[in-house]
Amino acid sequence: MATSAPPRTSYPVPRTQTPDERGRFGAFGGAFVPEILHPVLEDLKRAWAEAQADDAFWAEYHRLLRDYVGRPTPLTRLDRLTERLGGATIYAKREDLCHTGAHKINNAVGQVLLARRMGKERIIAETGAGQHGVATATACALFGVECVVYMGTEDIERQNLNVQRMRLLGATVRPAESGSRTLKDATNEAFRDWVSNPDSTYYIIGSAIGPHPYPGLVRELHRVIGDETRRQLLEQTGSETPDAVVACVGGGSNAIGIWAPFVGDEDVRLIGVEAAGEGLGGRHAATLSRGEPAVFHGTRTYLLQDADGQVEIAHSVSAGLDYPGVGPEHAYLKDTGRVEVRTATDAEAMDGVRLLSETEGIIPALETAHAVAALPALAAEMGGAATIVLNCSGRGDKDMATISAWLDGTG
Known part of the structure; x- marks a missing residue:
């Protein structure tokens, strides 16, 4: 019989073996930014260190997660999917049930609290799929803070629902029209804004990317996903640890959040699924699988590059995964062999959407669908005695136009 979870403190004790000072x-990692931003990052590091040591900060953060975001999110056993695949028992960590529809709100709420602590009066953000933009706009509306969100015009077109949500929440959405007109270019524009307004502006980076201290900061604000998963597994199965934890990887925030409490458990397989797009021989966004080390957006990590070292245009049917870089901690975990990297094509992701929708009544975001696509092979490989946790990072409302066009043959 499963036992009850032991009492836990109301705020986490950060376990940050990495990064170094x-x-x-x-x-990987570091801070490669224009000179004007070095004092800004130093201020942020000091403020973050003070916040981490402040019980009141974590108490307020977790109060908001409980009363506003809707945490803890459920850990749902997927009985029909398990039966369909005929292998391991599969659970879903339901970040799709967070307020705003994805895990991104965890980070946005925490960073707005930090920005207010620093006296910043203006928030900027970048977004691809729009979920980070919506989450940031939501948190800014909650606290009455000015919000500007940069978004590529390609993503504005395919994620119009989220654009309308951001505007309704009072945010200004500024289009990025250069390059591929996607997440990379929105991030470029956000960095330009930050350089121009370093004193008044706080930049909420939406994934575990960017210069130090952002990758570690974002991880700690999202590790609540994995901390809850451990407690819920203990309640439901009698063990805090599954055999595998599967998540999609673009920049990497949802994956690093659910993996963080399991990294030290060597018997738990951590499996990241990247976007193979049209195939690894064509247009894709499989950075860990096909990238090379380089400095990008303020950090040293893996990057998709051409023969001349120029940034390649990434492609995925998912607006949240078509980023040519990846978080530096992901690069480290991949190089050390702690994380297994797999890929799913656009077509396989669409199969993942149908699989989870038809078996469990859960329509996943296209990002999550890439992780779902890895489950049939993984469940068969691991067998019936295994337990797999899928991070259901977001819901598919925002992607219905793309999904419908694909299923109708017009996409």
């Missing part, structure tokens, strides 16, 4: 995860 320079913000390095092994050979």
